[in-house]
Amino acid sequence: MTVTQSAEHPLLQVQGLTVGFRRGGQWNDVIRDVGFSVSRGETLAIVGESGSGKSVTSMALMQLLPRDNSRISGRALFRGIDLLQLDERQMERIRGDRISMIFQEPMTSLNPVMTIGAQIAESILTHRRIGKAEARAEALAMMDRVRIPSAKSRYDDFPHQFSGGMRQRVMIAAALACQPDLLIADEPTTALDVTIQAQVLDLIKELQAESGMGVIFITHDMGVVAEVSDRTLVMYHGDVIESGTTEQIFRHPAKAYTSALLSAVPRLGSMTGNAMPTPYPVFDIASGKLREPGPRPNTLREGPPYLLQVSDLSKRFAIQSKLLKRTIARVHAVEGVSFTLRQGETLSIVGESGCGKSTTGKLITGLHDRDEGRVVLAGRELGAIPAVERAHDIQMIFQDPYASLNPRLRIGEAITEPLRIHGKASATEQREIAASLLTRVGLQPEMAGRYPHEFSGGQRQRICVARALVMKPKVIVADEAVSALDVTMKTQVVNLMMDLQQEMGLGFVFISHDMAVVERISHRIAVMYLGEIVEIGPRAAIFENPRHPYTRRLLGAVPVPDPARRHQRGAAVVTELRSPVRPPDYRRPARRYLEISDDHFVLDSGEDWQ
Structure with a gap:
């Protein structure tokens, strides 16, 4: 299926693109007869569920698929040059210069042994005749534009020293450094919190206005699609099933599958008036109707005993001088965090990338040693629980679904690995449990x-969810557990988590930057900024009566999945991001929380948070 474009000379014209992979001696086409065009200054969104062929399409255009195991046919004319006919040396001149790509997984796309500054400067030095000092200056300027705090001091840091969202900003900076004619962005904002996402989207639009850059935006976030795209292409199982202007797709979808995608979009404000978390309605493609969830009993067990008690939790990472290896500063990742979790409760932790959400999750599961504070799990001090028993009490779903799966293990073995380690099931039972x-x-x-x-990013995250459930734990820490999922799968996994909570009395610590999902799944919400909880309270109180300025900023930056309202958000607030780096002897000043209403507390930080 080909998407027509009125422009006489599009920047990119794709015709009849078909991609196949060899498996077991046979070729299997995974995308078929895909066609579209992108003009200067235009944004085309490609949407669809994970596994629909969106990322394969972009990788084929950039000739990044393995040549010995893939076959590509069709045409991809970029300024009249067929990209599919170029050899590797010719493509190297185009990649990163005239066409740039932001990859889906920043954790695995960055070189772990190169500093992030060097990786951004590398693309500049490769394609432009300038000196290293000038390349460094331009790289630093781009780091500032994508809102990396203390860019100058972090230029020589390595990828492992950054959070997932920070690494994604590095990838965006590297892709935009040479001001390409065409940007292919494969899930570029998946790992970003809504405030940084809004700033990055504004940055891309700003560069489009300056240079006429065309953009192919591959995403499952329909709010982002409504915010940025001019036209939208819908893919399903390797085929283009619908295309048109974004407003047309949102207002009058022609296919039931497109209607299902749109109906599954989490919308902020959809929980107003509901006291408890409620599963998403499910769209029945066959009937074309939404199936509303039935009544759900209250899973929350009131009062003590608590499943989890966290008191004054702190974690600092030392920064050492390169010459003498002496501690010259510390990153205050988590500062004085306290909260409780009851049986059947979901506490969501939200905040921008680098605020300490993931570090908090690793501290309460024992994956990081804490510097200060206590963690009491099911009535026992965390440090006193043997590792074997701890696996039955608490499990974690990690942020990066690729790095957390062993590439040498089949996924059935990966799911049942905890059972095998602890000798809890026979080989036959393990296969049945995995299935x-x-x-x-x-x-x-x-x-x-x-x-x-062999799986897409969204499919890998589902595997990680399955593995976390295998030991039937009391508490699950879900670190961006649905961030890599398309909208339909996101709603299914959230509904699954609610069902499991109802069946097993699970407590969830749900770490996320997706405010619409947080609103749907949470009993209570904790908002983190620079390692501290700045506001905590019941879900309705946080969303309907946010009191801390940062909470209000988070909610105000959420994109609305309606192209007619794309200009209502206004420009993202751009302020200098404070750094969590402090002198070695720094001690956090005493903090005071104000009780706004029952169980709703806000940090009395004045203007200090900005």
């Missing part, structure tokens, strides 16, 4: 024999 869990998270049981690289 059952795969079905529960929306995958086929026969997929148990495949390896992680």
Whole structure:
């Protein structure tokens, strides 16, 4: 299917693109007869569920698929040059210069042994005849534009020293450094909180206005699609099933699948008037109707005993001088964090990337040693619980679904690995359990024999959810557990988590930057900024009566999934981001929380938070 474009000379014209992979001696086409065009200054969004072929399309255009295991046919004319006919040396001159790409997974796309500054400067030095000092200055300027705090002092840091969202900003900076004619952005804002996402979207639009850059925006976030795209292409199982202007797609979808995608979009404000978390309605493609969830009992067990008690939790990471290895500063990642979690409760932790959300999750699961504070899990001090027993009490779903799966283990083995380690099931039982869990998270049981690289990012995250459930824990820490999922799968996994909570009395610590999902799943919400909780309270209080300025900023930056309202957000607030780096002897000043209403507290920080 080909999307027509009125422009006489589009920047990119794709015709009949078909991509196949060899498996077991046979070729299998995964995308078929895809066609579209992108003009200067235009943004085309490609949407669809994980596994629909969106990322394969972009990788084929950039000739980044393995040549010995893939075949590509069709045409991809970029300024009249067929990209699919170029050899590797010719493509190297175009990649990163005239066409740039932001990859889906910043954790695995950055070189772990190169500093982030060097990686941004590398693309500048490769394609432009300038000196290293000038390249460094331009790289620093781009780091500032994507809102990396203390850019100058962090220029020589390595990727592992950054959070997932910060790494994504580095990827965006590297892609935009040479001001390309065409930007292919594969899930560029997935790892970003809403405030930084808004600033990055504004930056891309600003560069488009300055240079006429064309953009292909691959995403499952329909709010972002409504915010930035001029036209939208809908893919399903490798085929283009619908295309048109973004407003047309949102207002009058022609296909039931497109209607299903739009109906599954989490919308901020949809929980107003609901006291408890409520599963998403499910769209029945066959009937074309929404199936509303039935009444759900209250899973929350009031009062003590608590599943989890966290008191004055702190974690600092030392920064050492390169010459003498002496501690010259510390990153105050988590500062004085306290909260409780009851049986059947979901506490969501929200905040921008680098605020300490993921570090908090690792501290309460024992994956990081804490510097100060206490963690009491099911009535026992965390440090006193043997690792074998701890696996039955608390599990974690990690932020990066690729790095957390062993590439040498088939996914059935990866899911049941905890059972195998602790000797909890026979080989036959493990296979049955793996098949059952795969079905529960929306995958086929026969997929148990495949390896992680054979799955899309969203599918890998579902596998991680299944693995966290295998030990039937009391508490699950879900670190961006649905951030890599498309909208339909996101609603299914959130509904699954609610069902499991109802069946097993699970407590969830749900770490996320997706405010619409947080509103749907949470009983209570904690808002973090620079390692501290600045506001905590019941879900309705946080969303309907936010009191801290940062909470209001977070909610104000959420994109609205309606193209007619794309200009209502206004320009993102751009302020100098404060750094969590402090002198070695720094001690946090005493903090005071104000009780706004029942169980709703806000940090009395005055203007100090800005």
